[in-house]
Amino acid sequence: MGLISLLWGIFALAWMVLALIPLLGWGNWFLIPFAAVGAIIAAIGLLFTKSENNGRAKTGLLLNAIVIVVGVVRLGIGGGII
Template sequence: MGLISLLWGIVAMLWMVVALIPLLGWGNWFLIPFAAIGAVIAAIGIAVTGSGKRGRAKAGLVLNGIVILVGIARLSLGGGVI
């Protein structure tokens, strides 16, 4: 679960970089739910995995959390959130 969430977070980060380009901000509407699913996978990975092997799941949770926050900020700056 940790590896899946980490890879999910990396894909979300790459997608976030593309969505920061002007006129491609509509991608944030799809990016935020995508990263939220990755955060849920990471949370399950943290809950299921032993205490010594939670690093990948924690990194995935942090990456997906950053993507969610930046996506929301980008939407509110661009007027996408009413």
Template sequence: MGLISLLWGIVAMIWMVIALIPLLGWGNWFLIPFAAVGAIVAAIGIMLTRAESRGRAKAGLILNGIVIAVAVFRLSIGGGII
């Protein structure tokens, strides 16, 4: 679960960078649910693994959280409407 959430977060981060390009802000509407699923997978991974091996799941949760925060900010300034 940790590896899946980490890879999910990396894909979401790449998608976020692409969605920062002007006129591609509409991608944030799809990015937020995508990253939310990655964060849920990471949370499940944190709950189900031992304390010693939670690093990848925590990293995936942080990456997906950053992506969600940036996408919500980008939409709040009106970039997703164009």
């Protein structure tokens, strides 16, 4: 689960960079739920792995949380259109 959430977070981060380009801000409407699913997967990974082996899940959770925050801020600034 940790590896899946890490890869999910990397993909969401790449998508976020594309959504920062003007006129592609509408991608944040799809990005935020996508990253939320990745955060849920990371949280499940944290619950079911040993404390010494959950670094990937923590990193995936952090990446997805950053993407969610940046996406919400971007939607707030651009009004969700641009």
